[in-house]
Amino acid sequence: xxxxxxxDLHIWFDLERGGELHAVQxxxxxxxxxxxxxxxxxxxxxxxxxxxxxxxxxxPSASVSGQVLLDGVNVLARGERSVAPHRWxxxxxxxxxxMNAFNPVKRIxxxxxxxxxxxxIAEGREARRQVGELLERVGIPAERAQRFPHEFSGGxxxxxxxxxxxxxxxxxxxxxxxxxxxxxxxxxxxxQLLVALADDFGLALVLVTHDLPIVAQVCDRAAVMYAGxxxxxxxxxxxxxxxxxxxxxxxxxxxxxxxxxxxxxSIPGAPPRLDRTITGCPFRPRCxxxxxxxxxxxxxLKPVAAGQxxxxxxxxVPQEVPA
Amino acid sequence: xxxxxxVVKRTVFALMTVLVAITLNFVIFRAAPGDATxxxxxxRNCTPEFREALREExxxxxxxxxxxxxxxKDLAHGDLGDSFVTRQPVWxxxxxxxxxxxxxxxxxxxxxxxxxxxxxxxAAWRRGTFLDWGGVSTALFFYSMPQQWLGLxxxxxxxxxxPASGVSDPFIDFLDPSWWEVVIDRxxxxxxxxxxxxxxxxxxxxxxxxxxxxxxxxxDYIMTARAKGLSSWxxxxxxxxxxxxxxxxxxxxxxxxxxxxxxxxxxxxxxxxGIGLATYEAVFDRDYPMLxxxxxxxxxxxxxxxxxxxxxxxKLDPRVTG
Numbered sequence: 001x002x003x004x005x006x007x008d009l010h011i012w013f014d015l016e017r018g019g020e021l022h023a024v025q026x027x028x029x030x031x032x033x034x035x036x037x038x039x040x041x042x043x044x045x046x047x048x049x050x051x052x053x054x055x056x057x058x059x060p061s062a063s064v065s066g067q068v069l070l071d072g073v074n075v076l077a078r079g080e081r082s083v084a085p086h087r088w089x090x091x092x093x094x095x096x097x098x099m100n101a102f103n104p105v106k107r108i109x110x111x112x113x114x115x116x117x118x119x120x121i122a123e124g125r126e127a128r129r130q131v132g133e134l135l136e137r138v139g140i141p142a143e144r145a146q147r148f149p150h151e152f153s154g155g156x157x158x159x160x161x162x163x164x165x166x167x168x169x170x171x172x173x174x175x176x177x178x179x180x181x182x183x184x185x186x187x188x189x190x191x192q193l194l195v196a197l198a199d200d201f202g203l204a205l206v207l208v209t210h211d212l213p214i215v216a217q218v219c220d221r222a223a224v225m226y227a228g229x230x231x232x233x234x235x236x237x238x239x240x241x242x243x244x245x246x247x248x249x250x251x252x253x254x255x256x257x258x259x260x261x262x263x264x265x266s267i268p269g270a271p272p273r274l275d276r277t278i279t280g281c282p283f284r285p286r287c288x289x290x291x292x293x294x295x296x297x298x299x300x301l302k303p304v305a306a307g308q309x310x311x312x313x314x315x316x317v318p319q320e321v322p323a
Numbered sequence: 324x325x326x327x328x329x330v331v332k333r334t335v336f337a338l339m340t341v342l343v344a345i346t347l348n349f350v351i352f353r354a355a356p357g358d359a360t361x362x363x364x365x366x367r368n369c370t371p372e373f374r375e376a377l378r379e380e381x382x383x384x385x386x387x388x389x390x391x392x393x394x395x396k397d398l399a400h401g402d403l404g405d406s407f408v409t410r411q412p413v414w415x416x417x418x419x420x421x422x423x424x425x426x427x428x429x430x431x432x433x434x435x436x437x438x439x440x441x442x443x444x445x446a447a448w449r450r451g452t453f454l455d456w457g458g459v460s461t462a463l464f465f466y467s468m469p470q471q472w473l474g475l476x477x478x479x480x481x482x483x484x485x486p487a488s489g490v491s492d493p494f495i496d497f498l499d500p501s502w503w504e505v506v507i508d509r510x511x512x513x514x515x516x517x518x519x520x521x522x523x524x525x526x527x528x529x530x531x532x533x534x535x536x537x538x539x540x541x542x543d544y545i546m547t548a549r550a551k552g553l554s555s556w557x558x559x560x561x562x563x564x565x566x567x568x569x570x571x572x573x574x575x576x577x578x579x580x581x582x583x584x585x586x587x588x589x590x591x592x593x594x595x596x597g598i599g600l601a602t603y604e605a606v607f608d609r610d611y612p613m614l615x616x617x618x619x620x621x622x623x624x625x626x627x628x629x630x631x632x633x634x635x636x637x638k639l640d641p642r643v644t645g
Contacts, residue, residue: 055550057546057549057550084552084554085552087549087550087551087552088550088551088552089552092550093547093550095543095546095547100542100543100544101543101544101546101547102544102547103544103547103548103562103565103566104544104566104641104642105565105566105569105639105640105641105642106562106565114548114551114553114561115551115552118551118552118553118557119552148641148642150641150642164547
């Protein structure tokens with residue numbers, strides 16, 4: 001049994017002007033203990049919405065269907081009551097680097113100790129000792145626990161945020177664009193730290209990003225999201241070298257190469273609007289390989305190779321492998 | 324060390340404000356038409372000679388600049404002068420009224436802060452519900468009400484139930500009261516004027532607390548707090564309240580002047596013998612020393628309140644560096 005199973009997750013947002021936005025459309029994936037999993041896609045494809053749903057953190061305007069099984073138990077079954085006890089204890093989160101994850105008027109140490117006390121893990125002196133250890137572990141001197149967030153640099157704040165995420169020794173760490181808004185050197189350090197900590201603590205890591213090289217560097221497996229659904233998933237290597245969905249292929253082609261030999265190709269057009277019903281393949285208007293069947297029939301996510309699945313009609317045409 | 328600079332700067336600023344206030348105090352009352360003799364010498368048998376003699380005795384015949392100099396010199400010795408009306412030292416005349424006013428204004432403040440914070444927090448926490456709607460409209464209703472009018476309405480509605488004037492029952496001493504009965508009697512006398520001050524002010528506090536609370540609840544760190552497993556009330560209490568009460572610390576001090584102004588009207592309405600009523604009467608008598616004394620104390624208290632707010636803000640918000 002997997003540590004985390006997400007089954008047919010749908011999320012709708014009520015729009016203020018009326019109508020609904022179908023932000024996540026049947027997302028299914030699994031996460032094994034200790035695994036590092038990437039969730040990739042462009043802005044607005046539903047990555048962040050998906051992981052916020054895992055912790056029950058969506059705003060009241062959202063309605064959710066589907067299952068999120070943590071150790072086989074559906075945490076969404078009874079809403080707030082069933083998900084609240086798992087927050088931070090089992091599933092913790094590192095928010096976007098650009099976000100002010102810390103309360104500006106409270107000391108860093110106090111904020112890291114807060115979930116320990118809340119979940120009855122440690123209190124008082126013992127909590128302070130553990131906070132110091134965690135800070136040291138992420139490369140911040142323990143005495144800095146007494147400092148306020150504005151006294152930290154962006155990179156230090158993100159390290160402290162990671163220390164805070166580890167406060168209750170969770171099984172799963174969700175990292176939402178953890179390196180956005182940090183400079184390249186700090187990005188690399190933070191990613192190294194995340195990988196090292198995931199190994200040390202036996203954490204399963206879900207890394208949400210739009211940055212493909214980061215996924216390649218960090219993750220064992222990844223899923224590519226487009227217009228609220230997973231269009232392809234599989235081992236990171238396979239996605240890179242043998243993509244089975246045109247979007248995956250084009251996405252990699254749109255990533256600049258360090259050695260600069262290949263030209264960067266952008267994908268023309270924009271993702272479809274999610275407040276309207278999509279007929280056929282959502283990627284069809286931007287796809288370079290679309291054909292008749294893509295107009296009327298929406299492709300389902302089907303296994304295409306060992307551990308790899310894709311949602312593309314081209315995979316049903318044996319002589320025409322889309323890569 | 325963070326702060327010494329800030330404290331010194333704020334204190335010097337407050338002292339300069341005091342100096343300006345002292346001068347304005349002198350100028351304003353003399354700029355008003357008429358002087359003390361026009362009301363003190365308003366009797367059938369008062370001759371122009373009597374009036375001149377009175378002017379001389381009160382020092383009003385001297386050039387204005389000399390009067391100012393004398394005023395400053397006395398003030399430097401802690402002497403507020405003698406009342407024109409009673410010929411008693413101003414300080415002595417003001418002592419009892421101040422002692423009467425302090426607990427009443429304090430109670431009014433307490434009512435406004437407690438009610439304002441409570442209503443503001445609950446309205447923001449339950450945003451968009453009936454609780455929010457009700458809280459906001461009631462706050463707006465009281466906020467937009469003139470103090471003296473609200474005072475009169477309370478007087479009409481509750482004047483029979485609660486005492487309508489004075490600070491205490493004039494006959495209470497004959498009843499050989501226990502200290503507890505004295506306290507209750509005083510409270511009964513101050514509740515209406517205090518409620519008038521508090522009700523008008525609470526609306527403003529509630530609206531500010533609500534909006535800064537809503538802003539705080541939209542901050543990124545609130546999401547972190549939710550993810551950590553805090554309940555929605557826990558988030559309000561431990562994370563949003565602290566930041567959203569910051570503007571209230573300043574507002575409470577800024578509205579202190581408003582309280583003082585309101586205090587004059589409210590004490591007049593309820594015939595509450597405090598510093599407000601004393602000021603009100605001194606205006607009619609053109610009793611310059613009394614007015615100067617009362618206004619000086621009122622100004623000093625407002626400046627002090629602002630200084631305290633500045634220092635408090637500094638203590639509450641670690642990001643303020645001065």
